[in-house]
Amino acid sequence: MSSMAERRHGISTPAASTQLKLRFIDRDEHVYFWFPLLAGLSELTFDPRQEIRHSALEVLFDILRFHGGSFAQSFWVRIFDSVLLPIFDHVRAEVTDTTTFTSEKRRQQEEQWLYETCTRCLQHLVDLFVQFYDEAFTLLSRLLDLLRGFMNRSHQSLAAVGVAAFVRLAVKAGPIMNETCWEEVIAALLAILEETAPEARDLITPPPRLNPAVAAAVATAVATAAAPISTSVSSAISSEITPASGSGSPSGGPSAHHPPTAPSGAAMANGGGGAAPVGAGGRTFTLREGVGARRLAKFRCQAATQLLLVQGCSEIYANASQSLPPGAVRGLLDALAFIHRHAHAADMDMDLRRRLAVQQ
Known part of the structure; x- marks a missing residue:
């Protein structure tokens, strides 16, 4: 009776306002409501037309910033996996294309496009993570893996974008991260330093000269993800290397x-x-x-x-x-x-x- 009277007279209580607040979770009806819009905008972020690309990117992250407070943790995980990460799948495909199949002039244009898009995407992604940290903090390891992937590229512009986003994440999220999260960030930093440590001796070591049998054995070992190459293959490779x-x-x-x-x-x-x-x-x-x-x-x-x-x-x-x-x-x-x-x-x-x- 009291609740009916409160609704009749327009009285709002904390319990009533909590019940009226809609929370989107990883459930079919909620996914079908949001994902046609979000996934469509995600696809358009790599449209060849610059104005479409820029508008889609800004609208996508504006929607997430404005409505992200109503997304539960499970819904953020789905958005990260199905909407945000595919943007960077496009990056991997475009980098392969521009470094392999394009002329020098087009390569420069494509690299500028990739640099601009990736810079803005990663900045927005880090800012979203910080803004909704309470719900999105479980995504920290995935975000760090994404940034490590950028920093580990043999593409200087994209590696620089990854470093800038990593620093932005540490600086902006630093005041709200606990010690465990900081341990993850530092572990990612140390790992990427080891992965990108330049080996100067590679610059003076000529490639090995392999006979067909050894080359086939090496290819088989790599394809089957074998642990270390067998002793016989290793000795064969060593015998084929020109002394240098x-x-x-x-x-x-x-x-x-x-x-x-x-x-x-x-x-x-x-x-x-x-x-x-x-x-x-x-x-x-x-x-x-x-x-x-x-x-x-x-x-x-x-x-x-x-x-x-x-x-x-x-x-x-x-x-x-x-x-x-x-x-x-x-x-x-x-x-x-x-x-x-x-x-x-x-x-x-x-x-x-x-x-x-x-x-x-």
């Missing part, structure tokens, strides 16, 4: 605990003493074309990403120092120490520096 490296391992560089050894006589005769290394088929290994040029481009991109991450660590500490737990501060210091150790090891390797000079 001054160290014991053709792909790994010296570490802080294992300083570089003196090059062997064969290596000195084939690159350690000033001659350019010889690659597959007896051709001189060079950084100006082919495999060498691709390795150099990847090295430059990774080095640039590491520099951006150094700046990012500084910015995170400068803007979020008041909310950083002690473990996160130690993590930032560990990240900077890792970069220093890696760069210092390469800088102090005199054999590596001499052979890189020959490759210039």
Whole structure:
């Protein structure tokens, strides 16, 4: 009776207002209501027409910002998986197309398009995560994986976009994240630093020359996702590599605990003493074309990403120092120490520096 009287006289109570508030959850009728609109706008964010692309992107995130407060945690997960992540699937497809099948002029236009779209999408995505953190915090690991994917690309513009979004996330969400979430962020930072650490020795190591039988064995091992390649295959590969490296391992560089050894006589005769290394088929290994040029481009991109991450660590500490737990501060210091150790090891390797000079 009291509730009927309250409704008759227009009286609102906290319990009544809570009951009247609509919450969208991961249920068929709610999905069918929202997803034709949201998924359609998601598709249009990569329309070839710039005005359509820009408008669709802004409208999509305006809707999510305005109505996101009525979405339950399960509904945010569905939106992330079915609406937001597919935008970045388009990015992967477009990057493959522009780096493989297009002319230089079109490639520049496409890269500008990708850079603009990805920058705005990631900024909006981070801002949404922060705005609705109470419901979306379970998506932190997926968001970090997405950003790691960008930072790990051998595409300098997209890697830079990923670093900028990562720093934006740490700075904006820092005051509301607990220690466990900070541990996830720092773990992602340390992982991407290891993944993007540039290997200078790849620039002086010619590609292996494999006979058909060994090549087939390697392809089989990779295709079946075998653990390490078998001993017989490994020995066969080693026997087919043209002597060129001054160290014991053709792909790994010296570490802080294992300083570089003196090059062997064969290596000195084939690159350690000033001659350019010889690659597959007896051709001189060079950084100006082919495999060498691709390795150099990847090295430059990774080095640039590491520099951006150094700046990012500084910015995170400068803007979020008041909310950083002690473990996160130690993590930032560990990240900077890792970069220093890696760069210092390469800088102090005199054999590596001499052979890189020959490759210039």
